[in-house]
Amino acid sequence: MLSYRFDFATILSGQYLDWLLSGVVVTLKLSLLSCGLAFFLGLVVALMRLGPVAPLRAAAGAYLEFFRNTPLLVQLFFWYFGSYQVLPQVVNDWLVAGDFEFAAGVIALTVYTAAFIAEDIRSGVRSIPREQMEAALASGLGYLGAMRWVILPQAVRVTIPPLINQFLNLAKNSSLAMTIGVAELTYQARQVESYTFRGLEAFSAAALVYLVLSLTIAGLVNLYHRRVLTPAPGR
């Protein structure tokens, strides 16, 4: 049936191995940087969405709906090809001076993932009883103070697993950055494929890296569920 002979020795040695390894580094850099930024943006959007100011609430709602309901690939192309018309000149100059592909990738992944993170934070906050907010406001704290000192510290406990899953999604989604020329893992796998014609091997190696990352993170989330979220007997 399968008349294909696998040859992993070629792609896992010399410059091809170097390419794949450098791809792993770029994938991790891209994911970690975008994840950090997306967390802050997501937090801001969630606070706006839950807050008392109607126009901010509406703006945050529009943001959530728009970026969750359009493909990431189209958003990537938008930031890569079309951002110069919507961003201020200063920002454009700064972006083009550096690694523009990487920057466009970070912007797209951040803006996209932030919409999902905001929803996770929102449902975490909603799991906290209303009275907590009312009591905090009655004790003289403002909306942001109540969030910062009363609500968010309680919501963190249940929000951690979905946030870790978002990081995992982000790491997998970062593979799309290859389409705008960011030399991450999938890009390098394709590069190796076009030099060696060993497509199955190159993509197997890359898939294995993603898989190890996924399984590790899934394991961590499971552990967290068992250790932290499962109530101890007798409580």
Next chain:
Amino acid sequence: MDGWLDLAVISDNFVYFMVGRYPHGPLGGLALTIWLALASGLLSILGGLVLGLLSAARHPLVRWLSLGLINLVRGVPLLMVVFWTYFLLPALLGRTVGESQTVIAALSLFTSAYMAGIVRAGIASVPPGQREAGLSTGLEPWQVMAFIVLPQGLRHMLPSLVNQFVSLIKDTSLAFIVGVSELTQVATQVNNRSLVHPTEIFAFIALVYFLLCYALTSFSRWLERRLSWSRRG
């Protein structure tokens, strides 16, 4: 550059965005996007049902293998699955496979793995008493599953299935990578031809995807509200 947004590039190419070269050539654009989503959507409902049932099977080896496949597919990016299918499908079948079929196969496999989780959760949402009552009336286990558990589980699955279909529509944009002329591919072609209007072009197709997906997302929310009401009443 005259004007901030020049929408002529959209109106000039509107038909091309919607149907590609059709009727003078193959179907493309938004119509092909919808076709890809529908075809892989139907296949992955079947695949998700099979995988979901197998992963809830009593035989440990069957359960173990199907869970392994589900976790394998869910653990890698869709792009990987597309490339894998692209290289593996011709090797397995011993013949060349068209780009559209490759993409439909990849999207179906990928989405099936996610649908399987929804099916499992749907089955688990049906109280065990239903299954026991079904068995005690003399029905075979498969009849209990097909006529008693699944129809009830489907109610709970429906909103999640619609949401998964929305993800599928967004994922069809990856067909661009292997050169299928769906909406995103058509947009990059128009962009390569006109060169000066990328903002307009990509904002426009983002809007098209948005309208399609937002309509379905709203539908799924409506379903969720309706189903939870009728459960209470």
